[in-house]
Amino acid sequence: MLSKKQAKVFFLGGTLLFSLIFLGLSYESITASIPKKTNADQISDAVIRGKHIWDSNNCMGCHTLLGEGAYYAPELTKVYERKGETYIKTVLMSEKPWAPRGRQMVAYGLSEEDANDVVEFFKWVNEMDLNGFPPKPSEALQP
Ligand code: HEC
Structure with missing residues (x-):
């Protein structure tokens, strides 16, 4: 069982980690993948x-x-x-x-x-x- 404090750290750490992954992937899509796949040039x-x-x-x-x-x-x-x-x-x-x-x-x-x-x-x-x-x-x- 996690203590209350551990649960809080787990929740906030997980949220932060996956938010960063989400933002990173979104940035990659907008600046690199989409222009390449759509031949924006x-x-x-x-x-x-x-x-x-x-x-x-x-x-x-x-x-x-x-x-x-x-x-x-x-x-x-x-x-x-x-x-x-x-x-x-x-x-x-x-x-x-x-x-x-x-x-x-x-x-x-x-x-x-x-x-x-x-x-x-x-x-x-x-x-x-x-x-x-x-x-x-x-x-x-x-x-
Ligand atoms: C009122 C509905 C309607 C509108 C609005 C319309 N179309 Fe169409 N279009 C059709 C229909 C129905 C066909 C298929 C006719 C057939 O093959 O008998 C068609 C066929 C086509 C085709 C040939 C596609 C094929 O696979 O045979 C092209 C290209 C096309 N339309 C482009 C356009 C463009 C560009 C516009 C806008 C400027 C437009 N259409 C607006 C109804 C519409």
């Missing part, structure tokens, strides 16, 4: 403009990116790899609601310049090291 002006277009047009109202957003339309984290630049630009520049599979996308009719910026943004997201996210669908479910 490759965030160009085009990527930033593309992200702004993504945010200001409520793309997340229908799509998910990195798992966040709505589930009406396809997940787009790896869309650059899955569909390629030309397909993405065709979707974004379309003057009619894009809907080959039935559900409709807003017809944004983006300019080629804006579409290129969004493609750059998707390309940057595609290159992130996400520890295998999103998981690949099982073979049986692939079209």
Whole structure:
């Protein structure tokens, strides 16, 4: 049995030790791991403009990116790899609601310049090291 004093030292010492470990790991994540895994050094002006277009047009109202957003339309984290630049630009520049599979996308009719910026943004997201996210669908479910 610990005495009251020993229990206090044990509690405070443990709290201090694990708080320091927590802060150390958080610092390492913020300053080293996250910038490395997200290739933060490759965030160009085009990527930033593309992200702004993504945010200001409520793309997340229908799509998910990195798992966040709505589930009406396809997940787009790896869309650059899955569909390629030309397909993405065709979707974004379309003057009619894009809907080959039935559900409709807003017809944004983006300019080629804006579409290129969004493609750059998707390309940057595609290159992130996400520890295998999103998981690949099982073979049986692939079209
Ligand atoms: C009203 C809902 C809605 C909004 C808002 C929306 N989309 Fe879509 N989007 C869709 C749907 C639905 C599809 C799939 C259409 C199909 O294939 O039939 C789609 C398809 C796509 C695709 C092709 C993905 C694939 O796997 O086929 C891309 C890229 C895309 N959208 C990007 C965007 C971007 C960028 C924005 C914002 C500027 C946006 N979407 C806003 C509904 C939406």
